[in-house]
Amino acid sequence: MKYVVMECHTAYAVLMDEDSRFVKAANLNYEVGQTVENPMLMESFKQTKTAKLITIKRIIAAAACLAILSSSGYIYYRMNFKTYSTVLISSESDIRMALNKKGEVLYLESNDLSGKKIIKTYDAKGKDKVTAANDILKKELEDGVISSGDTVELYIKTDDSVNYDAYKSEFEKEIPRLNLNVKVHGMEDYKKPENNTEKEQKEEPSKPVPPHEKENEDKLPEKPVKPELDENIANPPTPPKPVKPDENVELPQPPKVESPITEKPIEDIHKKPELKNDNIQIPTPPNVTDKKYEAEKPHTQLHQKNPTLP
Amino acid sequence: MEPNAHQIISQVYEAKKDAKAADKLISDYMPFIRAETAKFLKRPPDKSDDELSIAMLAFYEAIQGYSKLRGSFLKFAALHIKNRLIDNYRKEKRNKIQISLDTPDEDKTSLIDTIRDERDVYEEKEIRQATRQEIEELSAQMNEFGVSMNDVADNSPRQRRTLEICKKAISYARNNPEILDDFLRTKRVPLAKLAEGADVERKSLERHRRYLVAVLLICTNGYEIMRGHIMQVLKGGEL
Secondary structure, three states: OEEEEEEEOOOEEEEEEOOOOEEEEEOOOOOOOOEEEOOOEOOOOOHHHHHHHHHHHHHHHHHHHHHHHHHHHHHHHHHHOOOOEEEEEEOOOEEEEEEOOOOEEEEEEEOOHHHHHHHHHOOOOOOEHHHHHHHHHHHHHHHOOOOOOOEEEEEEEEOOHHHHHHHHHHHHHHHHHHOOEEEEEEHHHOOOOOHHHHHHHHHOOOOOOOHHHHHOHHHOOOOOOOOOOOOOOOOOOOOOOOOOOOOOOOOOOOOOOOOHHHHHHHHHHHHHHHHHOOOOOOOOOOOOOOOOOHHHHHHHHHHHHOOOOO | OOOOHHHHHHHHHHHHHOHHHHHHHHHHOHHHHHHHHHHHHOOOOOOOOHHHHHHHHHHHHHHHHOOHHHOOHHHHHHHHHHHHHHHHHHHHHHOOOOOOOOOEOOOOOEHHHHOOOOOOHHHHHHHHHHHHHHHHHHHHHHHHOOOOHHHHHHHOOOOHHHHHHHHHHHHHHHHOHHHHHHHHHHOOOOHHHHHHHHOOOHHHHHHOHHHHHHHHHHHOOOOHHHHHHHHOOOHHHOO
16 A cells, blocks of 8 residues: 655654555655655554553452462461360369460460469460470479379360371370370360369458458358348437527528529528427518628627527 | 653653654654664664664654553663564564565675666656645645644544545535535534535544544645545545
8 A cells, every 4th residue: 555655753754545544654764745655654552451451460460469368378377376276284273275277386274373373484385285285294293283193184175086086196195204194085075173263262362351341251142131220339429409499599580682592491491480489589581682781690699699509 | 760750751741742742752862762773783773774763663652652550661662662673573574585676786786776667756756746745735724724644643543434434424525515615614624514414423523523624625626646645546536
């Protein structure tokens, strides 16, 4: 096909083909108006498509990497950090070993004080189960928690029966070297000793009890009953009897306040003596509205004359 | 990333839109293009080397095809230049069985000198000159419509089906001179009339409006050489 050179640029030329199509091609020293054949046409860069493709490829690659990493991470976690089986060393103190798939100790735990003491001093993390069990029993022997010839029971909990058998044979082989009778069972045979809780209670430091509570210690577990009045307890002070108001004594007249809230109680006070004693002369309240501060006067006088009044 | 990477990227993005900026960027990076060509040729390239022209075209293609997602522009351009030169080398390799006309003979005379040239060089030169004049006129008239050759090249239909749709519309305009007159007078492509008359989708014509401007102008009086060029392949000489 023949092309007419329509425009020349530094790097390319615009050509028109016989099909009236305008194209860009390499400017092989062309001149405008020149007719050329077999030009080096410019490649239409499918930018958006390619860019999208690159992005999609990158996303897929990233997702694949993430999947590989997460799966390998999960496998690593399962192999090393997930508790796969548990071995309970039941002697005087119950120590529970959490094991990973490899049979290495992940952590130790115990509810007994002696067990907790051993766990504190011994770091079993990452050690083989048999080594850790031996070390724990050695420590127990040293501490006097158990003595040689005692029976130690091991309870294994695992989902895999093959593992159970393997663990059982390993423990039975290795631990008797410490002159201990070893019995290995499944965890389902384990019965928590009842003494444990009592032991703990005993070993726990007792709280100081006040002397008057010590006397009633036996009654403590009983259901709390409403305490009866004790004879020893001094009678509560009787409230002072109301003194009969003297005829001569002029009752203090509360100052009349303008506010409606304070007016009511003033009326009540005035009413009581009326019911009890008709002889009492109730003085009429001074007109406070006119002389506001004079109402306080009788109050001070009363205190001076009769200091025994309650 | 290079220290002036951001500057290059902004220049590249500017060059994507503006042909002059693209030319300037290519001129600025000529040493780089030469270096990449020299790496391939294993010698410094001459001005007349096709490889250098191809490398320049590849650089321009890299400008057009670059996006920030692709990383460093210069690395992208270098890779594209290399690939383009390799493609050209393979293409040329296929034609190696053919003897070059420039191959020197035993008497140190090239083959081209021995072959009788039937072409009329003077006539060819005259035609070229006339074509150039026509193209210059067309370019000037296209500028009035706000369209450049570069735009037309970018806007030209690439698929056969789209080209056929455009051809139908142009043929309809040629058969109805009042549409061409209307086009020249209003300086607007009568898309609605063309779509209705040629029974094509208006949307397809709208997408190639700038291309239609160029071809409709060629169809008007005054561009005989170019009209003759595009009519050669059309059956019956009708566009």
